Amino acid sequence: MRMTIRGADWHYSIQGQGETVLFLHGGLDSSANYTRLLADLAGSFRVVAVDRRGHGRSTDTDAPYDYALMAEEVFAFTRNLALERFRILGYSDGANIGFHMASDRPDAVKALVAVSGNYRGLSGMSPQWLAMLPLLSEAYARDHMPKAVEQYLKRNPHPDFSAHLAKTKALWLEDVVVPEEKLSAIRSKTLIISGDRDIVLPEQAVAMHSLIPGASLMLLPDTGHAIFQDFAFRTPAEAAMPVIRQFLAAERV
Secondary structure, three states: OEEEEOOEEEEEEEEOOOOEEEEEOOOOOOHHHOHHHHHHHHOOOEEEEEEOOOOOOOOOOOOOOOHHHHHHHHHHHHHHOOOOOEEEEEEOHHHHHHHHHHHHOOOOEEEEEEEOOOOEOHHHEOHHHHHHHHHOOHHHHHHHOHHHHHHHHHHOOOOOHHHHHHHHHHHHOOOEOOOHHHHHOOOOEEEEEEEOOOOEOHHHHHHHHHHOOOOEEEEEOOOOOOOOOHHHOOHHHHHHHHHHHHHHHOOOO
């Protein structure tokens, strides 16, 4: 299905029945990479998975990739879809957008599961990630993440990988992506999930747990940044799914 949001043509899918869970994918990513996760959730919820502007099967505009701006755009999408109250499961960049959405609209976001998200950028990421960022170029992406490049070029209606990567890299070079005061203002029920070998340092996950009132925290063992993508879906992800379903279904105590 498709919908026009602020000059861009967004692709989305809906599966399952019940309370709505909005799924937000990561950077240089697409909802097409999460068929196992989405099918699992669709057994208990109505799951809306959207490719945000410029990603996957959605077209882009000249606007930058900015978490606060993308949160506004996702809210525009939910209004067009007549979603008044919903839950969010966001991964990586999608989790960061979810932090902004939960902080800005507690009346709309009933619960948030933030997977491998971060509020600090350069000062809160692993040494390996920091060493990679200066090298991130179109040539580097084609050599080290060819599947992501191939998927984008194959699926995007108007692909411009050079611009797509440049806007993504600019976003990832920011040091503060969610101000602490925005995290402290979140009143939605929140579950933070991170891998113990994530590019987001475990200390940052613990800090977010402390900053968000009443938040819960799950650190998955022997797990890096990729957790719920189809290619990475293994024992820690499978073990987390019942907890996620229960968390999304339960009312806040």
